[in-house]
Amino acid sequence: MAGVFTVEQLRPIKDGMTISRDAKMGQTTAVTFFSLGKDTSISQERYDVTSIYIGAKGTADFLIGDQAKKEPVSDGDCLIIPGGTLCGVETATGTVYTEIIIKKETNMNSIVKSGEVMKLKDLISYEEGSIANLDVVSNSTMKFVLMAFDEGTGLTPHRAPGNAIIFALEGKATIGYEGKDYTLSAGENFRFDKNGLHSVTAQGKFKMALLLVLE
Known part of the structure; x- marks a missing residue:
């Protein structure tokens, strides 16, 4: 696949459903497109490695850490979660986003703050x-x-x-x-x-x- 697209086109929001689609970019770096329907969620879980989330459509609350701190992610936002951190997602309106799981140790720019939403x-x-x-x-x-x-x-x-x-x-x-x-x-x-x-x-x-x- 090559050409112009939106993540929403590849993985449109469906009522009551949570759907994921592998972007097939590679094995070491896993890239997945997600859509969550209105009032759906993904329970908190932990990855041992760094994960990146990029909002594409709608708004989702990412639930971070043992206290499930809410960080809203919408179009053009980015959230980086360090390995070993609990993270879940919930949305009241429906959302589409890209998840990037980095399976090797990374170098991160000092201006980037893990666990905080950035535009x-x-x-x-x-x-x-x-x-x-x-x-x-x-x-x-x-x-x-x-x-x-x-x-x-x-x-x-x-x-x-x-x-x-x-x-x-x-x-x-x-x-x-x-x-x-x-x-x-x-x-x-x-x-x-x-x-x-x-x-x-x-x-x-x-x-x-x-x-x-x-x-």
Whole structure:
């Protein structure tokens, strides 16, 4: 699969149901799309490794720790849960999100606070005439990075050494992929395969997150 999509399209909300779909990105980094129907929940559980949650549609309360502290996650929000921490989810309205389970020790940017909801687009600023990069979490098998493209900037065609998903956070861009152009807007995603030839050209200012799985 390659092209523009939304997580909601891949895993639409169904009343009374909790549904998950493996994104098939790799084995060491597990990426899963989740949808929870109105008034549904997932009981608290513990992963031994770091997990990342990225809101795509609706709002969910993540229940963190022994006291089940509530952290609301909605569109464009990110929540990082350290290994060994109890975490569950409940929603009154329905929600869609991406879960990333990182099965190896990670390097985390010092500006990131585990257990606190962050608005991804607010973590990185535009720099005049430039492309800004900020690594959020990384290890030898994955990288989750933010990028801010000032107007008139872009990435020339290149190939990445792993499967990847772009999360468009703000603005609009043209994604060139294997000889075809796609328009990507805030709230949409783009999937490209390992070694797929791709480029990014900002239409005005543009911010995105990139999940690259190196397997």
